Structures are given as C-alpha cells and as structure tokens.
Amino acid sequence: MSFEWPWQYNFPPFFTLQPNVDTRQKQLAAWCSLALSYCRHHKLYTLGIMEVQECPVFNHKNIDRKLSTEAILIVFEELRKKGNLEWLDKNKTQCLVMWRRPEEWGKLIYQWVSKNGMVNTVFTLYELANGDDTESEEFHGLEEWMLIRSLQALQTDGKAEVITMDDGKGVKFF
Amino acid sequence: MDRFTWSNGLLEMNETLVIQQRGVKLYDGEDKAKLDVGIALLSTHQLIWRDLKNHECCIAIPLSQIIYFEEQAAGIGKRRLTEELSQKRWESTPMSQPIPTATNSQTGRTRAVGIVGIERKIEERRKETEKNISEAFEDLSKLMVKAKEMVELSRSIANKIKDKQGDITEDETIRFKSYLLSMGIANPVTRETHGSGTHYHLQLAKQLGDILLAPLEERGGMMALTEVYCLVNRARGMELLSPEDLVNACKMFESLKQPLRLRIFDSGVMVVQLQSHMCSVDNVTRFCLNLSIPPLCPFVPLSVRLLLAEKMGHLCRDDSVEGLRFYPNLFNSQA
Numbered sequence: 473m474s475f476e477w478p479w480q481y482n483f484p485p486f487f488t489l490q491p492n493v494d495t496r497q498k499q500l501a502a503w504c505s506l507a508l509s510y511c512r513h514h515k516l517y518t519l520g521i522m523e524v525q526e527c528p529v530f531n532h533k534n535i536d537r538k539l540s541t542e543a544i545l546i547v548f549e550e551l552r553k554k555g556n557l558e559w560l561d562k563n564k565t566q567c568l569v570m571w572r573r574p575e576e577w578g579k580l581i582y583q584w585v586s587k588n589g590m591v592n593t594v595f596t597l598y599e600l601a602n603g604d605d606t607e608s609e610e611f612h613g614l615e616e617w618m619l620i621r622s623l624q625a626l627q628t629d630g631k632a633e634v635i636t637m638d639d640g641k642g643v644k645f646f
Numbered sequence: 647m648d649r650f651t652w653s654n655g656l657l658e659m660n661e662t663l664v665i666q667q668r669g670v671k672l673y674d675g676e677d678k679a680k681l682d683v684g685i686a687l688l689s690t691h692q693l694i695w696r697d698l699k700n701h702e703c704c705i706a707i708p709l710s711q712i713i714y715f716e717e718q719a720a721g722i723g724k725r726r727l728t729e730e731l732s733q734k735r736w737e738s739t740p741m742s743q744p745i746p747t748a749t750n751s752q753t754g755r756t757r758a759v760g761i762v763g764i765e766r767k768i769e770e771r772r773k774e775t776e777k778n779i780s781e782a783f784e785d786l787s788k789l790m791v792k793a794k795e796m797v798e799l800s801r802s803i804a805n806k807i808k809d810k811q812g813d814i815t816e817d818e819t820i821r822f823k824s825y826l827l828s829m830g831i832a833n834p835v836t837r838e839t840h841g842s843g844t845h846y847h848l849q850l851a852k853q854l855g856d857i858l859l860a861p862l863e864e865r866g867g868m869m870a871l872t873e874v875y876c877l878v879n880r881a882r883g884m885e886l887l888s889p890e891d892l893v894n895a896c897k898m899f900e901s902l903k904q905p906l907r908l909r910i911f912d913s914g915v916m917v918v919q920l921q922s923h924m925c926s927v928d929n930v931t932r933f934c935l936n937l938s939i940p941p942l943c944p945f946v947p948l949s950v951r952l953l954l955a956e957k958m959g960h961l962c963r964d965d966s967v968e969g970l971r972f973y974p975n976l977f978n979s980q981a
Binding site for chain 2: 479480483484485487488490491492494495498499502536537
C-alpha cells in the first residue's frame with residue numbers, strides 16, 4: 473500500500489517555519505504526525521540527520537520545497553518532547569524514532585505470546601523479531617534496541633524477564 | 647328616489663351616452679313620482695332622467711349607487727344596464743366629484759369654473775393617480791398568490807415523482823428537476839442523494855472548469871466567488887446563473903476531479919482557486935481587505951499589511967529561493 477501524503481505536504485507554506493505562534497503550533501503538529509506515520513509505513517527506527525534532509529518527507533521535489541535543517545531540528549525536538557524520539561549522540565546526528573512507544577510494543581508482543589499459548593516459554597530475541605512464526609506480526613523486524621526496551625517495559629510490569637544466554641539475550645514470558 | 651340628484655343632464659368629458667329611452671315614467675317605490683313622462687338616458691357613469699315637457703328638470707343617479715334593479719319586459723334594456731354596471735366605467739374615469747361611497751352623501755354635480763375648478767381638477771388627478779397605484783399593486787399581490795400556487799404545484803409534482811420513481815424515465819426526471827431548479831425550487835429528491843448534485847450542476851461545474859482556468863492563471867490562481875459570478879454571467883449574456891447555482895456547481899469541483907476548488911475562509915469569504923496555485927502579492931492584498939483587517943492608512947506599505955494579516959492568522963508565509971509569498975492560512979481553516 474503506498475503512502476498517503478496529507479494535504480499539507482502539497483501546501484508550500486508547510487515548508488517554511490511560521491512566525492505566527494498559533495500557526496506554527498498547528499504546522500509542527502502536522503509535521504510530527506507526518507514524520508511518525510512515514511516512519512511507521514517504512515518501518516524506520518533510526519534516522520540520521522544527513523539522510524533525512526534528502527528524504528522525500530522533508531524534501532518535496534515536486535513543488536520544489538524543502539524544510540531547512542533548523543526547522544527539521546525543531547520538529548525533532550517536538551517529537552522528543554512527546555516521547556517519540558531519542559538522540560543517540562550529543563551532536564544530534566543520529567536519533568531513534570519511536571512511532572510506537574516501548575510500552576505499546578510490549579503489549580503487542582505479550583498479546584501474541586498469550587494468544588498462541590506460549591506463556592512460560594523462553595524465546596531468543598532473534599526468534600521473536602525475526603522468526604518465521606512472527607512474520608505476520610507488526611513487531612516483526614523490530615530493531616533490537618527497541619525490542620529490548622519493550623521487553624523491559626513488560627519486565628517492569630512483571631509479565632516477562634529478560635535473560636542472558638550463551639549467544640545472546642532471551643526472554644521468558646509469564 | 648332620494649338617491650337621485652338634480653342635474654343639468656350634461657355629460658362629462660369622459661362620459662359617453664350608451665342608450666336613451668323615451669316615455670319613461672318615474673316611480674318612487676309603489677307610488678308615482680311627481681315627475682311624469684321623460685327620457686331616460688343611460689351613460690357610462692349615470693342614469694339620467696329628463697322631463698320631456700320641462701327640459702330644465704333633470705335628475706340623475708350615479709351608476710355606482712345602483713345596487714339592484716328589476717327586470718321588466720320592455721325597458722331601458724336590462725342588458726345595457728347590466729353591461730354598464732359590470733363594466734363600471736365610471737370607476738376608471740371619475741367625474742369631477744368623487745363617487746359617493748357607503749355614506750351616500752348627496753353630492754350634486756357641479757360645473758368646474760375658474761380657480762376653484764382648476765384646484766378641483768388637480769385634486770381629481772391626484773386621487774386618480776393614487777387609485778391607479780393601489781390598483782397596480784393589487785395586481786402584484788394577485789400575481790404573488792398565483793406564484794405561490796405554482797410553487798405548491800411544482801412541489802407536489804416533485805413529490806409524486808419521488809414516490810413513483812419507476813413511472814418516469816431517467817431523462818425526464820432529470821429534465822424536470824432542472825426546470826424546478828430554474829424556478830428556484832430545490833428538489834427534495836436531489837438533496838437526498840447525498841449532495842451528488844443534479845446533472846445540471848455537474849455540467850455547469852465542467853463548464854466552469856473550462857472557463858475559469860485562464861482568468862485564474864491571470865489572477866495568480868485565486869478569485870473571489872463574487873468575481874467569478876460577474877465574469878461568468880457577463881460571458882454568458884443570456885441564461886444567467888443564479889448565485890445558488892454557482893455555489894452548488896463549485897462545490898462539485900472536487901468530485902469531478904477538476905483542478906479547481908471552492909474554498910471558504912473563516913470570515914465567510916468564498917474563493918475559487920487552482921489546485922496548484924501560487925498567490926501573487928497583489929491578489930493577497932485584496933483578500934487582506936476582504937478578511938476584515940483593521941483599516942490602515944493608504945500610505946502604509948503593502949508589506950506591512952501582509953505582515954499584519956499574518957499576525958492575525960489570516961495568512962501564512964512561504965519563504966523559498968523563489969522569494970517570499972503569502973498564502974491564506976489553511977492551517978487554521980482546514981480541518
């Protein structure tokens with residue numbers, strides 16, 4: 473299914489950071505929503521600032537408009553405040569995008585586990601994220617750092633325990 | 647008999663003699679009147695009786711006062727009298743005295759002489775004009791009553807069509823709907839089909855799509871609906887569009903996938919714009935003025951007006967290598 477662009481994407485002023493505070497608020501909200509849904513659609517979990525500038529989201533070649541680096545950083549700051557983004561480095565060149573928060577992922581994973589009656593079994597992280605059994609699941613292909621966070625969230629809830637094994641990490645569900 | 651007045655038996659300017667009859671006797675009720683044999687003259691305004699022997703003796707009664715008359719075998723001609731009574735010609739050409747009404751005042755007919763006469767004539771004319779005007783409006787109110795009936799009729803037919811859908815062909819229904827619309831009656835059937843509009847509006851929308859492309863380009867991609875209305879109707883010459891038709895047709899641009907859109911701003915201003923439009927600074931000023939920005943001194947430069955509009959949230963900016971432009975603030979107006 474191809475990605476559906478929102479109306480703002482074709483509106484030139486969308487790519488100019490608006491000085492009017494109220495207008496800017498609405499503009500940023502639209503940007504956050506667009507960035508997250510784009511990442512969700514393409515299953516992007518990490519973004520690097522350099523590639524991002526050329527990404528079609530922020531660089532709309534058809535109407536010849538692109539969001540400035542300064543504006544991109546402002547959008548990312550908004551995402552960070554909302555808990556959807558985390559900087560990997562102090563220089564803000566790489567970031568993690570959480571279009572779904574760890575708690576939400578954890579819930580999805582646990583639902584799958586209990587639906588299939590696999591509580592009290594042990595999984596390797598690889599099995600969970602990349603195994604054949606989970607191919608049709610949304611969390612299939614989830615990057616390790618995100619998977620770990622999700623499982624840690626479940627652990628806090630007492631629904632799982634992350635264990636270290638010989639060749640890597642695993643998890644047991646309760 | 648007391649309705650008769652003395653008269654000189656002369657006819658007025660607007661009065662004409664219809665018929666006369668000799669050998670007419672006058673009776674007051676059952677009794678014979680003192681006035682014996684004479685001539686009865688029927689004119690458009692009055693019934694005159696003149697004594698044959700004494701020509702000076704002449705009495706008359708205005709026809710407007712004749713309420714009832716009996717039919718006699720021989721007579722002045724019931725037919726003529728009925729005619730005159732029904733025609734009421736005395737009403738359209740009044741005599742020098744106002745016709746007596748319910749009060750039945752005894753007004754004798756006097757001859758117009760000198761200044762008094764002239765004054766009277768002026769008064770006459772004024773009263774006549776007044777009467778004509780109120781008569782004219784009478785017709786208008788009659789017309790309105792008829793129009794109401796017409797509307798009711800069309801509505802009932804429209805409802806019948808709705809009920810008996812199968813009895814009328816598609817084409818006829820569509821044609822009839824457009825007739826109704828042209829009379830200004832919104833068809834209930836159309837409304838129920840979820841705003842898919844009538845065939846007429848669809849056609850119109852297509853037409854508009856063609857007509858408006860060039861003017862829109864010239865004006866930087868946006869035109870106020872009032873401007874569109876003037877432009878289109880001027881071009882049409884005949885069979886002008888009503889404002890409702892225009893708005894309804896414009897609402898269909900989207901469903902017809904035309905490159906035009908009807909946009910309605912917060913202030914209520916409606917514009918037609920090209921999908922991929924660019925708004926030149928000149929046009930924006932006009933819209934600024936439409937969007938009820940506080941009046942500025944005309945010497946204030948354009949840029950200030952635009953900035954003010956931006957501050958108020960009516961406009962947003964587009965800053966690129968192509969320059970600084972302003973657009974209507976769709977962030978606010980779009981859902």
